[in-house]
Amino acid sequence: MIRTSKLAASIQPSATIAAGAKARQLKAAGVKVFDFSLGEPDFDTPKHICEAAEKAALGGQTHYTPTAGTAEVKAAVVRWYKRVYGYEFGPENVIVSNGAKHSLHNALAATVGPGDEVVILAPYWVSYSDLVSMTGATPVLVNTTAASGFKASPAQVAAALTPRTRMLMLNSPSNPTGSVYTRAEIEAVVDALPPEVAILSDEIYEQLTYGTASPTCVATLKPGLRERTITVSGASKSYAMTGWRMGWCVAPAAVVKAMDTIQSQETSCPSSVSQAALIAALDGPQACVAEMRAEFAARRELTLKLLNGIPGLVVPNPEGAFYAFFDVSHFFGKSFGGKPVTDSLSFCAALLEQAHVNLVPGSAFGAEGFARMSFATGRPTIEAGLGKLREWLATAV
Template sequence: MIRVSKLADSVKPSATLAAGAKARELKAKGIKVFDFSLGEPDFNTPKHICDAANEAMAKGETHYTPAGGTAELKKAIAKWYGKTYGFECGSEHVLVSNGAKHSIHNVLAATVGPGDEVVIPSPYWVSYSDLVSMTGATPVLVHTRIEKGFKMSPEQLQAAITPQTRMLMLNSPSNPTGAVYSRAELEALVDVVLKHPDVTILSDEIYEQLCYGTAKPTCVVTLRPELRDRTVTISGASKSYAMTGWRIGWAVAPAHLVKAMDNVQSQETSCPSSVSQAAMVVALESPESPKCVAAMLKEFAARRDVVCKLLTAIPGVKLFEPEGAFYAFFDVSSYFGKAFGDKKVTDSMTFCTTLLEQAHVNLVPGAAFGAEGFVRMSFATSKDEIEGGLAKLKDWLANAT
């Protein structure tokens, strides 16, 4: 038998992908499943972006590109940050990768290793801690509370930093909570970081164009001049442009770090898809794109309102009202210890597995995000699905004994 490495044996499968796989198994048996597990927009990629991909293929742009991305796309990304946030950077500060997850891996692989610590506010996206652990570094989780808006305070951050700390990972708007840090809240956090010369900030801003009401995105690197040399900004195509399968993400960072990450990526995967890169240039530069993003955001906001209305009407459920992204993160711990038929729910995992088996509603356990007692629901699906699924959830909870 081939022996599995310690690294592979220590890595947990993605909880969101695992939940999606279970739902597909039931669907394959002809069972109607209300699947709220995956963080993927249900919209098709806008037509003008698809047309750009077809044009690129017709022109023969189907070959290897430079490992870190085409000059055209890197220039378009740098230009977008200048136009959107007033952050002026050049192509030498941009690395294009196979999705934002790959970008995060590149950053960690190029900056941290055994003996280092990475501070992560919890709840956190399921992959953060495992991506850190894969480098040999140690994730240091800082637990936040629903009463505090799931936001880490400067005092909590200061207490978590040790001589071994090398990085702070931030995510606003947040997956799974939908929390959006205000500019002032982020300024308070970065001022703590600036007191510690060896600490870098990795700011995952993949949901930046999906904010609701008065919530506004903040590009962290723009908060203080000193942050240009201390911050890596992560974003990508997946969420705002409904381009999950195109696998395009990027990191914006100091030039020397981009070069190091480029070396890592060149050995791991070579280059991102040439066709996807050509389409991404159009996604960033076409005047049609902001209209498409605005239309999707409007629909997400309407779905969010439906979700909040229906969840707050369910007894025993405590909801954090999301300010960004497309997730509802809610406390179901009042149902722990109760029986549903012949099954007893004891934690978020048994809650979700029993709910899927009995009511065919698929949620992701909060334990996967570092927040036992909670579950995550993606509302990147139709209003009919949302209303039908939450009606099933409410009925199922009413049968608890």
Template sequence: MIRISQLASSVQPSATLAAGAKARELKAKGIKVFDFSLGEPDFDTPKHICDAAEKAARTGQTHYTPAAGTAELRKAIAKWYGRFHGLECGPENVIVSNGAKHSIHNVLAATVGPGDEVVIPTPYWVSYSDLVMMTGAKAVLVTTAMETGFKMTPAQLSAALTPRTRLLMLNSPCNPTGTVYSRAELEALVDVMAPTEAAILSDEIYEQLTFGTAKPTCVATLRPALKDRVITVSGASKSYAMTGWRIGWAVAPAPLVKAMDNIQSQETSCPSSVSQAAMVTALESPESDQCVADMRAAFAVRRDLVCGLLSKIPGVQFPVPEGAFYAFFRVADHFGKTFGDKKVTDSMTFCTALLEQAHVNLVPGSAFGAEGFVRMSFATNKETIEGGLAKLKDWLASGVK
């Protein structure tokens, strides 16, 4: 028998992908499932982007590209940051990878290792802690509260820093909570980092999906003196409905980009050539701005629908999400109850029983470092939202202490 490595044994499978797989198993049996598990826009990639990919494939853009991405795409990304965020950067500050998750892995692989510490506010996206662990570094988790909108305070950050801190990971808009830090709140956190030598990894993948008065902030624009200590990660998946195209990027100081380039050249050779050509069009075409605006407006309507329905369910508490497309709500009041023949004791048993009995699929908060909560993606249609939350309400009412 082949021996499995310690690394492979210690890495946990993605909870969101595992939840999606369970839903597909039930669907394959002909069962209608209200699936709110995956963080994926339910919109198709806009036609003009697909047309650009087809043109690229038909005109021979099907070969290896430079490991860090094509010159055209790196230039387009740098130009977009100047237009959207006012961030001055050049192609030498950009590396394109196989999705934002791959970009985060490359950043961590190039900046931290055994003995180092990475500060992460919780709740956090499921992959952060495992990606840190894979480098040999330690994830230092900072617990935030629903009552404060799941935002880490400067005092909490200061208390978490040690001489071993090499990196702070931020995510705004946040998966799983939908939290959006204000510019002033981010400035206060960045100022705590100023006296240290640690860097900041800012995951801004949901930057174009904010609602109401909430606005995205590019952390790299906050303090010019700290610009060379900030790494910005984003990608195509969320704002452009391009999850399967696997295009992400990091914007960082040129020496770090070179280090990530070296790592990536050994890992994957390069991102997809056809996807890169399509991404240039996504960033440069005026049509894209309208497509993003339309999708953002649709998510805002769904956000309001979800919040309205959740507010009518007893024993459920939540902050109103200001970005992304998730509702993160507290269900701990229902722990200790029995539903059917299943006693619910935590968020995992809650979600398992809910899926098996009511066929509603949510992701347990424990996967995000926040026991007592569950995550719901509202990247789905009105009928599914209304039907699924009606099922959830009825199922919760059936619980017996």
């Protein structure tokens, strides 16, 4: 019998992927499921991006590339940041990986380890704490509230620091809350850090903000900050390229070199064809991004209208990404169809089983009492699914 490792036993499966798997099981059994669990745009990848991939594949670009990505794809990343943020750096500061999750893993593996602490602002994306733990470092959570807009204050961050703190992980716009820190708010948090503490800034939702909210590229906040900032982003959300697995890091050259070494032993290189697609995404027409963002904005308005019309729910206003993260604790202690609901996990489990509406429990994100809904799906599905949610909640006893 083969024994599994302590590492495998210590890591939890991704809650969002697990929630999606449960929904697929029900669908396979012929059940109509309203699945709001996965953070995946329902749009197809734009045509010009697919055409670039096809051209690359038919043209023989199907071989190994340099570990950190081709010179051409790194140049495209360099151009994009200069055009969007005025942020200038060289190809030695770029590494392309197999999705932003892979980028986060490699960045952490290259910079922290046993005895180190990494500060994470909660609620946080489900993988953060486990990715930190996989390095042997210790995640340190800073809890925020809906009343604060799910934003940490400089005082909270400062209180979490110890002599072992090596890094702070930021995510704005945020998964799961949709909160967007202003430039001034991020600067205040960064100013609370001693100069030896690095910042890992996950900016994957940077092109998806609404109303007056706007993203901040943390490395551009002030002179000298780029030397202690690792910027992570990717093509999955803004360009509907989840399956292409294209993420990247912009970081000091020494960090990129360390990540390159790690990646060389993990995956050899990113997909050659996907790299060609990423170049087309970053350099090509951007109208597709604006069109998808406008549709997400309309879905956001619809989602907020419907959720706010359901008695018992408390729904903060998401300014970015494509999630609603709302308080369901009013229903704890009640029963649905004879099943008691005591926390967000039992709430979401009963909801899926009885009403066939799939949400992700807030406990997976370090925020008990809440549930996350992705509105990266069509408006008819949102209307019908939230109608089912309203009907089910009305059965509480």
